[in-house]
Amino acid sequence: MDEVADAIADAVRREILESLRGTRLTAGEIAAKFEISRPAVSRHLRVLRECGLVHDELVGRQRFYVLDPAPLAEVAEWIARFDTAAAWTHRLDALETEVYRTRKAHRARPKDEQTKENTA
Structure with missing residues (x-):
């Protein structure tokens, strides 16, 4: 390199x-x-x-x-380690997954629990 x-x-x-x-x-x-x-x-x-x-x-x-x-691939890979955009992409993907799970869990709860939560 x-x-x-x-x-x-x-x-x-x-x-x-x-x-x-x-x-x-x-x-x-x-x-x-x-x-x-x-x-x-x-x-x-x-x-x-x-x-x-x-x-x-x-x-x-x-x-x-x-x-x-x-031969530029190794240099590019080394430089990419300093790319904070890639780290943010990973974090945002994880956040998207967590939001999806939360919404899915919220929809799966019985209606009376959701109503109590919304009125509180």
């Missing part, structure tokens, strides 16, 4: 990953998107390849780079 986190810590590498989302590109096509040198883009691609975020496919004489998002 640390290798992937280090790789995505760099803005250029994150932009490369965005560029590869849903498509495959050659190193030249990727380099054309940046104002940095081709060797610098090549070094970024090597980092992404080494941590498994991209892999290359040789097609004829061209090498295409393809995104492999699988």
Whole structure:
């Protein structure tokens, strides 16, 4: 996970990953998107390849780079542990269940008990 986190810590590498989302590109096509040198883009691609975020496919004489998002799953799971919305969803689901049970129990009681309770 640390290798992937280090790789995505760099803005250029994150932009490369965005560029590869849903498509495959050659190193030249990727380099054309940046104002940095081709060797610098090549070094970024090597980092992404080494941590498994991209892999290359040789097609004829061209090498295409393809995104492999699988290594991001572990990072995403780690980040999700800090997501308080997920904890609230769990709590609200539990509250909904308890409200349902209470209503069901209330409906199941005899009518005369419910009447006494409402007049008190």
